[in-house]
Structure formats: C-alpha cells, structure tokens
Amino acid sequence: MVIGSPLLSMEGKCRVTQFIQSSFVQLLVQLFQDVHSSHKEYIVKDHWVKGNSDAILNEVKMLEEMKGVAGVPRLVEYWLIQAEEGHPNKTQRYHNKIENSTVGAYHTHICLVLKPRACPLYMFRSKKELLRVLRNIVLTNPSITVQQCMVETHQILHRDCSLNNIMIEDCEGGSQGLLIDWEFTSRITSDNTYPTGGTG
Numbered sequence: 001m002v003i004g005s006p007l008l009s010m011e012g013k014c015r016v017t018q019f020i021q022s023s024f025v026q027l028l029v030q031l032f033q034d035v036h037s038s039h040k041e042y043i044v045k046d047h048w049v050k051g052n053s054d055a056i057l058n059e060v061k062m063l064e065e066m067k068g069v070a071g072v073p074r075l076v077e078y079w080l081i082q083a084e085e086g087h088p089n090k091t092q093r094y095h096n097k098i099e100n101s102t103v104g105a106y107h108t109h110i111c112l113v114l115k116p117r118a119c120p121l122y123m124f125r126s127k128k129e130l131l132r133v134l135r136n137i138v139l140t141n142p143s144i145t146v147q148q149c150m151v152e153t154h155q156i157l158h159r160d161c162s163l164n165n166i167m168i169e170d171c172e173g174g175s176q177g178l179l180i181d182w183e184f185t186s187r188i189t190s191d192n193t194y195p196t197g198g199t200g
Contacts, residue, residue, distance in 0.1 A: 040115070041115070041116065041117035042076060042113050042114065042115055042117065043073070043113070043114040043115070043116075043117055043118075044111065044112070044113055044114075045111065045112040045113075045114060046109075046111045047109075047110065047111075047112075048091065048107035048108065048109055048110070049107060049108055049110055049183060050105065050106070050107045056080075056108045056110060057110075058182075058183065058184075058185060059112070059181075059182045059183045059185065060075060060078050060112070062156060062182045062185045063075040063114075063182055065154065065156070066150065066154060066156065066182075069146070069149060069150070069154075070146070070149075070176070071136055071137065071145075071146035071149075071169075071176060071177055071178055071179055072146060072150075072178075072179060072182075073114040073115065073116070073118075073178065073180055074114065074115045074116070075112060075113075075114060076113040076114060076115055077112075077113045078110060078111065078112045078113065079110065079111040079112075080108070080109075080110055081109035081110065081111060088108050088109065089108070089109035090106050090107065090108050090109070091106045091107045092106040114180075116169055116178075118167035118168055118169040118170075118178045118180075119167060119168045119170075120164075120167060120168070121133065121163055121164075121166045121167060121168060123168065124168060129168065129174075129175055132174070132175065132176070132177075133166065133168050133175065133176065133177040134166070134177065135177070136176045136177030137161065137166055137177040137179055138161075146177065146179045147161065147179075151188065155187055155188040155189075156185055156186075156187060156188070157185065157186055157187075157188055158179060158182060158184075158185055159184045159185060159186055160181055160183070160184045161179065165179060165180050165181045166178070166179060166180075167179075167180055
C-alpha cells in the first residue's frame with residue numbers, strides 16, 4: 001500500500017485513483033459535502049471486475065449509452081483504482097504463483113458513483129408498491145418496462161436480472177423499479193444473437 005496523497009488523473013470521464021486508505025475517505029467526504037450542500041444522494045459501488053480492459057469498463061460504457069433511460073441508474077463518475085502509479089489494482093498481484101488455471105480469471109478494482117439512491121426490493125412498503133416495481137422491470141408494455149426498452153430501443157440485454165438487482169426508487173408521484181448491476185450486459189446483434197453468460 002502506498003502512503004501519501006492520492007494520484008488523480010483524468011482520462012475522459014475516468015479518474016484513476018491511487019489506492020490508499022485516505023483516497024476513498026476523501027471521495028466520501030466530497031460526496032458528503034455535495035449531499036449536505038445540495039441535498040443530492042449518491043450510491044458508491046466499490047467492486048472488482050473480472051476480465052480484460054473491455055470487460056472492466058463494460059458497465060461504464062453501457063450506463064453512458066443508456067443515460068436518461070427511466071429505471072436505469074445514472075453514472076456520475078468512475079475510478080480505476082491503482083495499487084501503485086501506472087498499475088491498476090488487480091488480484092493477480094496478490095498471488096504468490098501464477099497457475100495455468102487462474103490465467104484470465106483475475107479481477108480489477110473499480111469504483112462507480114451512481115444516482116439515484118434507491119432501496120432494496122425487500123424494503124417494499126406495500127404489496128401494491130412491490131407489484132408496481134416488478135411490473136416496471138419485466139412487463140411487456142414499452143412505456144413502463146426497463147427490459148423491453150433496453151432490448152428493443154438500445155439492443156442491450158441485462159443478463160443478470162434478479163430480485164437482488166431490482167431496487168425501489170422513490171420518484172415524483174410514488175415509486176418505480178430501478179434495475180442495477182449492468183456489469184454482465186451484452187449487445188444483441190443484427191441477427192438477434194448475444195453471448196451467453198451472466199450469473200444465473
């Protein structure tokens with residue numbers, strides 16, 4: 001671990017942050033100040049992504065493309081965490097020996113800042129709200145469903161739609177479904193095919 005001030009550099013919308021204890025704290029302080037001054041609320045998603053550079057930024061690219069779509073979180077900013085200058089923080093660096101079975105199975109550390117803040121599905125306040133949120137995600141009316149809008153309008157398939165990835169977003173006039181975790185998203189090709197995968 002590197003001790004000192006975090007290294008911040010801009011690559012388009014990407015901020016590369018040197019991974020030290022204080023860097024993440026400084027990020028949270030920044031967000032807290034924004035929340036306090038403007039009453040905005042954010043979600044900080046700090047996680048590890050498996051795969052090459054394209055896979056690492058897949059969720060970022062998809063969220064940028066789906067900007068403004070109801071029921072999809074809005075990407076505010078993202079960080080590639082570095083273990084040291086010029087070297088992203090990967091699980092490979094923590095292995096004493098590289099085995100053939102682990103080649104290509106390494107994960108990279110990335111942090112996303114998202115809006116809006118939402119509640120897990122199990123925190124529904126009434127049966128009516130639960131049904132409304134589920135309807136927003138899965139039904140076939142294009143005016144209310146996230147899934148159909150993404151497939152038919154954007155040719156994007158979520159591939160990991162589960163109860164754990166459906167959130168409740170409070171909005172004007174009530175609440176609606178919010179589909180999160182677009183990490184395994186894939187594009188549907190012109191012949192209506194797409195890669196298999198996801199988490200189940």
